[in-house]
Amino acid sequence: MFTYWRGYEIDGSSTAYNIVVPQRELISEVLRYFISLKIIDRKSDIFLSYTEREKSASKEFECKKGKYKHDEMEKTCEILESPAVDSFFINVDCIHPDKLYHQVRNELYSISKTRPGAEDRVYNYINPTVSPFRFGPDLRVTFEFSFEEEQAVENHEPEGLVFNREALVNNLRGRHFTITLGCGPCFIYEYAAYINSKLAERFPEIGIDGGLDCEGGFIDGCTYSCSLYEYERITLASENIAETIKILMGEGLIFPQKNVGRYGHEILPCENLFLFNLYNVDRWLDEIIGGKSKALKGILEGKKEYTPEEYECIVRKLSEVEMFDSVDFMHYCTCCVKIGDNNCALTCIMENGRVWMELRVVSEIRDDVVNKLRLHNISIKE
Amino acid sequence: MIYRAEPGTLMMFNADNGITAVVSGNELYSLKKYLEAGVENEFIYRLIDLKLIPEEISECERQEILKEIENTESISAPLRSFAVPESIHIDITTFCPLNCPQCYKDTSKNIEMPFGKFSDIIDRAKALKVFQIALGGGEPLTVGNLPAFVKKVVSCKMSCTITTSGCGLTEELLDELRESGINHIQVSLNGSTKEINSYSRDGFDEAVSSLNILSGSSVQFGINWVARRDNVKDFENIVNYAKELKADNINILRYKPSVREDYGKNLLTKEDFNLLVAAIRKVRGIKIKIDSAFSNILCHIYGNRINPINCGCGAGRRFMMIDPLGRFKPCSHMSLVSEEQDMLQYWLNSPDIAKLRQIEECIYGDCKHCSYLKVCRGCRAICERLQNDINAGEINCPVLNRKEMV
Numbered sequence: 001m002f003t004y005w006r007g008y009e010i011d012g013s014s015t016a017y018n019i020v021v022p023q024r025e026l027i028s029e030v031l032r033y034f035i036s037l038k039i040i041d042r043k044s045d046i047f048l049s050y051t052e053r054e055k056s057a058s059k060e061f062e063c064k065k066g067k068y069k070h071d072e073m074e075k076t077c078e079i080l081e082s083p084a085v086d087s088f089f090i091n092v093d094c095i096h097p098d099k100l101y102h103q104v105r106n107e108l109y110s111i112s113k114t115r116p117g118a119e120d121r122v123y124n125y126i127n128p129t130v131s132p133f134r135f136g137p138d139l140r141v142t143f144e145f146s147f148e149e150e151q152a153v154e155n156h157e158p159e160g161l162v163f164n165r166e167a168l169v170n171n172l173r174g175r176h177f178t179i180t181l182g183c184g185p186c187f188i189y190e191y192a193a194y195i196n197s198k199l200a201e202r203f204p205e206i207g208i209d210g211g212l213d214c215e216g217g218f219i220d221g222c223t224y225s226c227s228l229y230e231y232e233r234i235t236l237a238s239e240n241i242a243e244t245i246k247i248l249m250g251e252g253l254i255f256p257q258k259n260v261g262r263y264g265h266e267i268l269p270c271e272n273l274f275l276f277n278l279y280n281v282d283r284w285l286d287e288i289i290g291g292k293s294k295a296l297k298g299i300l301e302g303k304k305e306y307t308p309e310e311y312e313c314i315v316r317k318l319s320e321v322e323m324f325d326s327v328d329f330m331h332y333c334t335c336c337v338k339i340g341d342n343n344c345a346l347t348c349i350m351e352n353g354r355v356w357m358e359l360r361v362v363s364e365i366r367d368d369v370v371n372k373l374r375l376h377n378i379s380i381k382e
Numbered sequence: 383m384i385y386r387a388e389p390g391t392l393m394m395f396n397a398d399n400g401i402t403a404v405v406s407g408n409e410l411y412s413l414k415k416y417l418e419a420g421v422e423n424e425f426i427y428r429l430i431d432l433k434l435i436p437e438e439i440s441e442c443e444r445q446e447i448l449k450e451i452e453n454t455e456s457i458s459a460p461l462r463s464f465a466v467p468e469s470i471h472i473d474i475t476t477f478c479p480l481n482c483p484q485c486y487k488d489t490s491k492n493i494e495m496p497f498g499k500f501s502d503i504i505d506r507a508k509a510l511k512v513f514q515i516a517l518g519g520g521e522p523l524t525v526g527n528l529p530a531f532v533k534k535v536v537s538c539k540m541s542c543t544i545t546t547s548g549c550g551l552t553e554e555l556l557d558e559l560r561e562s563g564i565n566h567i568q569v570s571l572n573g574s575t576k577e578i579n580s581y582s583r584d585g586f587d588e589a590v591s592s593l594n595i596l597s598g599s600s601v602q603f604g605i606n607w608v609a610r611r612d613n614v615k616d617f618e619n620i621v622n623y624a625k626e627l628k629a630d631n632i633n634i635l636r637y638k639p640s641v642r643e644d645y646g647k648n649l650l651t652k653e654d655f656n657l658l659v660a661a662i663r664k665v666r667g668i669k670i671k672i673d674s675a676f677s678n679i680l681c682h683i684y685g686n687r688i689n690p691i692n693c694g695c696g697a698g699r700r701f702m703m704i705d706p707l708g709r710f711k712p713c714s715h716m717s718l719v720s721e722e723q724d725m726l727q728y729w730l731n732s733p734d735i736a737k738l739r740q741i742e743e744c745i746y747g748d749c750k751h752c753s754y755l756k757v758c759r760g761c762r763a764i765c766e767r768l769q770n771d772i773n774a775g776e777i778n779c780p781v782l783n784r785k786e787m788v
Contacts, residue, residue: 001391002425004403004432005692007671008566009469009701011518011545012714013606013635017677019662019670021684022692033428083683084663147687166408175687201424204409 002205020081023177026203027145028077030179033202034143035073035092038104039194041139042070043325044093052084061086080145087146094139094191096327097130097228098349109228111190111197125363128229130188132334132345132360133276138184138226141195145179152176158209161193163200168207179206186226232366234359235349237379241315241357244378245273245308245346251376253369254337254346254359258305267336267343273311275304276336276345295321296332311335315348319355326350330358339369356381383436384539385446386511387453388465394434395513397541397565402468402513403434404691406454414451417444460730461739463699467729469514470507471703471714474500474531478521479549480584484572484608484640484648486715487520493706494525501534503704506725508538516543518714520706523550529562536563543568545606547585548592553599560601568633569593570606574619581612582648597627604631604671611647614654617661625668632668634658636675638715639767655780659683675715675761678781681754688757695759698735702728712738715763716772737772738762747775753783 005022018025034040046068051061068076080088097105109128153172158165183192200208238244248254258274260266278300284293299317306314315333318324324332326349333348337359345360361369373380386393391406392413405413413429415421417439429435436443459465475494476487507515515535522528523546535542543566544559551567559567569592573579576586583589596603605624607617624632639645650658659682662670672679677694697713702725704710710720710728712735722728729735737744741759749760752775760776768777776782 001406002403002409003689003691004401004434006399006401007631007669008400008541008543008602009471009514009516010543010566010568010604010606010633010671011471011473011516012570013545013633013671013673013675017672017674017680017692019665019672019680019683021680021688023687023689078666082663082666177687198424202428204412204425 002203019083024081024083024147026205027177027179028080030199030203030206031080031090031143032073032077034181034195034199035070037195037198038101039094039108039191040141041093041095045069046072046076046090046092048076048079048088048090050079050088051086052082053086086148087144089142089144091140091142094141096139097188098330099325099327108190108194111193112228114193115189125229125232126366127233128363129231129233129360130226130228131230132330132347133336133343138186139188139191140184141187141191142182143179144182145177147177150176150178158207160210161196161208163196163208164204164206165209166207167205168209171207188226188228190228229363231345231360232363234361234366234369234373235381236357236359236373237381239354239356241312241348241355242308244357245311247376247378248346249308253372253376254339254344257336257338257343259336269338270305272305272307273335273346275300275306275314275332275334277331277334278304290323292323292328295323315355319348319350334360340365344369383434383443384511384513385450386466386513387450387457389457389459390454392447392451392454393464393468393513395541396433397513397536397539399433400541400565401432401434403429403432410451410454414448417448417451460736462742463729463735463739466510466726467507467512467700467702468696469516469701470503470512470725471516471518471701472500472503473518473520473703473705473714474522474528475520475525476706477524478519478547479524480521480547480588482547482583482585483642484582484610484637485642486638486640488641489520495706495708497527497530497534499708500531503708503725504534504538504540507540510726512540514541514543516545518545521547521549523548523555528555529558532559532562532564536565541565545570546592547583548589549585550588551592551595553595556595556599556601560599564601566630567596567601567603568606569596569603570608571620572608572610573613574616574623578613578616582608582610582643593627593629597629602630604629604633604669606633606635608635608637609650609654609658609676610637611650611654614650614658617658618664621661621665621668630669631671633671633673634662634676634679635673636761636764638675638761638764645768650780652778652780655679655682675764677758678754678760678776678779681758681783682781686754686757690757693757695738695741695762697762698729698732698738702735713763715761716766718766718772734772741773744773745775746773748777748779748782749775751784752779752781753785754781 003022007018049065051063053061152174156172158168196208256270256273257267258270259279260268264279281296286293318329318332330347330349335346337344337346342362347358348355349358384395391404392410394403412425416426430437457465476489477492478489522544532542542564545568548569569589571589572583579586607620674695680688680693703714710722711718718734720728720732749755762772765774766772
């Protein structure tokens with residue numbers, strides 16, 4: 001067990017206690033730590049909603065909402081610590097795997113070794129990544145807490161990712177509080193395991209369970225359907241994007257595809273390159289993505305299909321927009337191309353101000369694609 | 383840092399940030415592994431972040447903590463209390479230049495604790511590994527060599543705080559206290575205006591002057607505010623004033639019987655109490671502290687969802703008091719004075735303290751039937767004053783929650 005309290009003793013009042021009781025301080029400490037995890041995107045906003053009631057016996061709640069920057073964490077915690085607050089909910093975004101610091105990325109990928117069914121397969125990958133298409137990972141995590149105390153639970157059977165089992169069982173046997181960390185169905189197993197394991201190690205007094213990963217779902221587990229290993233990155237060495245694309249298309253290595261239909265679920269062959277992830281950019285709400293939609297619409301001018309030269313021109317323009325980070329840039333440049341029978345991606349990445357073309361191919365065909373590229377004297381960036 | 387063994391538990395205290403922690407079980411094992419073999423993990427980083435263990439630990443400190451961890455297996459503690467006091471309140475003088483209507487102290491005699499006596503007490507407290515010393519009076523600022531008192535405490539790694547009316551605080555004295563290492567100063571103020579304050583306290587101008595001096599200094603400070611019928615509606619003004627001053631906290635004290643006033647006339651009614659709690663719930667931007675005699679406020683807000691260690695009367699369980707003659711009491715508001723000479727013997731064997739530790743079994747009246755008994759226990763001093771018995775339950779508690787009604 002570990003507990004602590006903060007404050008100096010004041011004569012005349014006997015021992016003075018804080019209105020913010022240690023339980024609330026603990027939740028606040030957990031929240032601060034959670035937000036500080038290296039996979040949480042500090043550039044994204046923190047969306048907060050909470051309920052307040054003026055009188056403890058009252059059943060009337062007032063719901064409030066707010067949006068905060070990460071450097072306004074103190075304000076968020078002050079709300080959480082207020083005795084009037086009954087429930088508290090925030091959501092934050094995680095950093096895309098491509099954008100993680102090398103060390104964090106390694107730490108994250110090494111978690112796969114502990115994933116049921118994945119132990120032997122992890123090491124066959126060279127430069128893996130998640131799907132580059134718009135149905136990619138949903139990296140939003142929610143942190144939810146209610147100060148309504150829960151009743152004791154006997155005979156709890158921990159399931160899924162379990163940490164601090166002893167604390168979990170002991171805490172559940174008494175009246176307890178629950179923090180619920182939520183994620184979407186396309187969340188990545190390793191991210192969830194990273195968050196839970198870090199929290200468990202930092203707060204041994206807190207028990208953690210949940211997040212089933214049925215049938216050892218390495219690629220398509222039920223709860224965590226998005227895999228860190230779905231695609232392999234092959235970065236090409238040439239900076240002449242249009243010429244390289246012409247060779248790839250001319251030699252029949254790639255066949256452009258476009259998405260059609262109301263929701264873009266249908267994929268059909270096409271003559272030129274099609275910005276797959278910007279299929280319905282006209283419907284994007286600017287306020288949700290912080291002005292990016294407006295910038296995109298200005299560059300694209302309603303066009304979505306491009307010749308290799310036009311594609312290179314668009315890529316150069318996109319690379320100059322400061323508000324796009326490296327993942328935004330890659331995401332917007334992504335075109336779907338058929339390689340063999342597989343839907344793969346042709347995209348561009350930016351490193352130190354230079355733009356490189358990249359193929360993101362399904363993991364199983366990586367070696368085959370690399371061999372074919374070499375046969376056609378297309379260099380691969382190491 | 384002070385590390386102290388309690389049964390199966392290591393207690394830690396950092397006087398610089400006022401954090402007290404208890405570690406046991408797997409967490410204690412984890413700390414032991416770190417100290418013995420350097421095994422680091424996120425929990426260890428958390429202890430470092432909270433400044434409960436130093437980032438660069440010396441061999442001497444390492445051995446000291448390991449020794450205390452070993453002691454956790456053999457040490458015993460009295461019923462429902464720590465093995466030694468967590469904190470001691472020391473009245474270093476009975477003298478006060480003010481004449482407050484609400485004062486509960488006997489100021490008819492001017493008695494000041496000699497520094498030598500004080501020094502002996504602090505040495506003993508250091509040997510026992512007491513964490514905090516809270517100085518009061520009378521008016522402690524009238525004690526001539528007050529900075530020396532503070533310095534003595536701080537040199538023993540304990541924290542030192544002063545509760546004052548503000549009378550006598552000058553910038554020069556504050557500089558001396560700061561240099562002596564004072565951790566916190568709490569100024570008593572019952573109203574945001576002279577009129578409201580004067581219903582219960584003397585010395586409004588002195589309090590405001592001292593708060594202005596403190597506000598411009600680096601010394602942490604707060605305001606002691608006694609909740610009464612004549613000032614309860616002024617609470618929000620005091621909060622705003624304290625926020626303007628950038629005070630660390632407002633400490634809400636329960637009104638205690640005074641020889642100079644009609645207690646019932648100034649006592650909060652149930653409506654006043656609810657008004658205060660509603661106002662407390664709205665406060666943002668400043669820490670609110672609660673007198674343990676007001677534990678029923680915490681119960682009202684949180685119900686039974688409070689760890690008893692952080693709620694309820696702590697007299698004789700967490701703290702004790704020493705008067706200017708060096709005599710021991712469980713709490714400054716109680717009349718139970720002991721002639722015992724040794725602090726530890728008093729803590730372990732005092733029949734008065736033993737009674738306080740058995741209050742859960744011996745209490746009668748409304749408190750006996752209240753579901754909050756274990757986390758509240760009422761104010762034993764008020765019950766003693768009004769009913770001449772520390773086992774008596776509270777009368778007309780606004781938070782009474784009868785067990786059969788739950």
